[in-house]
Amino acid sequence: MNNYSKQREIMLDVFKKLHHPTAEEIYNEVHKKNPVISKSTVYRNLNVLLKNHIINKIKVLTGPDRFDLIEKKHYHVICKNCDDIFDFIYPFEQNELKKSIQKQTGVTIIINSVTLYGICKKCSVSKNKEE
Numbered sequence: 001m002n003n004y005s006k007q008r009e010i011m012l013d014v015f016k017k018l019h020h021p022t023a024e025e026i027y028n029e030v031h032k033k034n035p036v037i038s039k040s041t042v043y044r045n046l047n048v049l050l051k052n053h054i055i056n057k058i059k060v061l062t063g064p065d066r067f068d069l070i071e072k073k074h075y076h077v078i079c080k081n082c083d084d085i086f087d088f089i090y091p092f093e094q095n096e097l098k099k100s101i102q103k104q105t106g107v108t109i110i111i112n113s114v115t116l117y118g119i120c121k122k123c124s125v126s127k128n129k130e131e
Contacts, residue, residue: 007037008045015055015069020076020085022064058085058115075113079120086120 007030014021014029021029027042046067049055058066058076063083068076077086098109 005045005048007034007041008048010034010037011042011045011049012054012069015067020058020066020068022066024064026067056113060085061117075115077116077118079123080117081119081123084120084122 010030010033011026013033014026018025018029023043023046026046027037027039030037030042046055050057054070056068056070058068058078060066060078060083061080066085068085068087072089074087074089077088078084079086094112098112102108
């Protein structure tokens with residue numbers, strides 16, 4: 001990674017505090033700790049952290065992208081109602097999955113990301129109460 005950066009250190013601390021934050025949430029938390037930091041500095045550092053595989057970007061169907069600190073190999077489930085993101089661990093051979101997909105579709109997989117969508121328990125309970 002590039003040279004040490006106090007801003008990046010603050011951002012990594014924020015990642016440990018927040019669960020799958022948006023860029024705006026990261027900026028707000030970083031700004032509390034360092035009021036002179038600009039949004040462009042936060043965005044620039046997000047890109048550095050992404051490029052160096054320190055964090056992942058999670059694409060959400062609706063709303064802003066989220067970010068995740070890479071601490072251990074895991075995957076995500078996103079609630080289609082509330083966009084809440086849940087981590088899960090499931091052991092499988094990614095290379096075999098990629099080969100199978102390529103054989104079936106002709107598409108070469110270049111990103112190792114598995115994201116599933118569903119309805120979380122909180123939204124299921126809320127929906128059942130409405131009915």
